[in-house]
Amino acid sequence: MSTNTIAEKLQDRSDDLTRSERQLCDVILQNYPASGLGTITSLAEAAEVSTPTVARLVQKLGFSGFPEFQRALRAELNEKISSPLTKRASWVDDAPEGHVLNRFTKAVIDNIGQSMSKIAPAEFEHCCDLISDPSRKIYVIGGRITRTLADYFFLHLQVIRDDVVQITSSSNAWPHYLLDLNEKDVVVIFDIRRYENGTLKLAEMARERGADIVLFTDQWVSPIAEHATVSFASHIAVPSAWDSNLTLMLMSEIVIAEVQERDWEHTQARMEALEDMFDRTKLFRKF
Incomplete structure (x- = not known):
């Protein structure tokens, strides 16, 4: 299962975006992910594009709308600032079955695959x-x-x-x-x-x-x-x-x-x- 960040998705789709969407993409990445946590209107104004352009871009990324896009950004922000204690709390309750040797190794292999594909x-x-x-x-x-x-x-x-x-x-x-x-x-x-x-x-x-x-x-x-x-x-x-x-x-x-x-x-x-x-x-x- 892909765990690509929104920033990675934007970079992956850059060739498919219109000029206005690329302009919006640049603004989102400038102070990522905080840049996308305001209102849809404020983001559109910062990028000097229309609000329909914002809505169209988030849909291209696979989100149903701007609220879902922002929920994903907030989740990323929480991940970004989490401490070792909060990181453990986030996985221990719903850890997948199987021995830690297998689970940890799979996670590392997935990390390598996703990372190398972006270089x-x-x-x-x-x-x-x-x-x-x-x-x-x-x-x-x-x-x-x-x-x-x-x-x-x-x-x-x-x-x-x-x-x-x-x-x-x-x-x-x-x-x-x-x-x-x-x-x-x-x-x-x-x-x-x-x-x-x-x-x-x-x-x-x-x-x-x-x-x-x-x-x-x-x-x-x-x-x-x-x-x-x-x-x-x-x-x-x-x-x-x-x-x-x-x-x-x-x-x-x-x-x-x-x-x-x-x-x-x-x-x-x-x-x-x-x-x-x-x-x-x-x-x-x-x-």
Whole structure:
């Protein structure tokens, strides 16, 4: 069963929309999902279209009318801001039958399928162009939970290329990193619900300095997307009080695999030098 958000449905149908409907679609996505929670008249006025255009668009998305469309938006908003406790309460009473091994695995597989189907190859290529460009310095940061993803991404990228910096998640320390941030540097950010204010502020300030932002986020989309050059939205909901980061991990590993190949000769030299250091320090046991 599809769990696509309204934003994803709008993007899927973009080629089928009229000019007025695309104009309306842009307004809805600007401050999604809050932009669609006013009256039908206020939404039409904001997009400078007629109210029948709004009604026609929501019907194209499969809703019987504007009230049903807004109920779906409110449900998304509740999902977007929910805590681990409220997430568990939402599934525990009506959890499907079967062992958690099967239920959880199916949820993750569904998440991967839905997430991968939304990735535009051109966006992926642009992301890898940015991260593999040796003239750009790369900064990586995550949040309270996603910093583990940022650590993993940083560690691999540090082996692959020069000039990779990990920004601490502490908001009282990351302004120091911005001092060295130059135009066209790249900031890779991991941010999922409940989106952190400090990370958003960092993204805003990095964009002001001319940096490009690559964002790994969830299907409800971090507000950082407004400042991002490239965004990857992954489905993360599973039968748990916690969200699953597996799809974000998969996406970051695909990026790592591609960036590694962009200048393999340089990467290979770095890896060989690193292996020599490992041997000299006897870090790993050899059998």
